[in-house]
Amino acid sequence: MTRLDSAIRRLTAQRDLLDWAVQGLAPTGLVLEIGLGNGRTYDHLRARLPGREIHVFERSPAAHPDCYPPEGYLVVGDLFDTLPSFIERHGRGSAALIHIDIGTGDEAANLSLARRLAPLLEELLQPGGILLGDRAFPMPSCRDVSAETGVPEGRYFVYRRE
């Protein structure tokens, strides 16, 4: 598989899973996009969820100019600084959907980041809430439901809070 093939597969899985999650989304609960990047997945989510509030997290905003959230919905800073105060403000168990795409090419760093972030993400999810991630997150109160989505195993990771 070429790197182009691999990028296409990853982006296809990302889009298919966003569509899958949106279809079954609970009518209440926050939607969080963690890692704005270019704004591609944020743009997809907002197009699929018109009228729904989406909070976006990014430490160095540099998205396509058309892909910024409205004022008050971009939380700028490192996640370890911004997520705890967000949880204080909005409450534990306040998120119906979290999409997190923050990995780099450094697998050791990715693993350590996922381990440290997992408790915060778990705290944010409401019962039945879904997390879509670009990597595995160890969250004991969540079930790995990736196999239910039809996306090939290991390409993207899907959890449902019990």
Ligand code: SAM
């Ligand atoms: N899904 C996005 C898209 O479709 O355009 C791409 C996201 S990009 C791969 C990852 C983003 O996560 C980067 O913009 C990076 O700055 C952000 N990020 C990584 N670690 C972060 C952290 N600890 N706190 C806040 N943002 C972080």
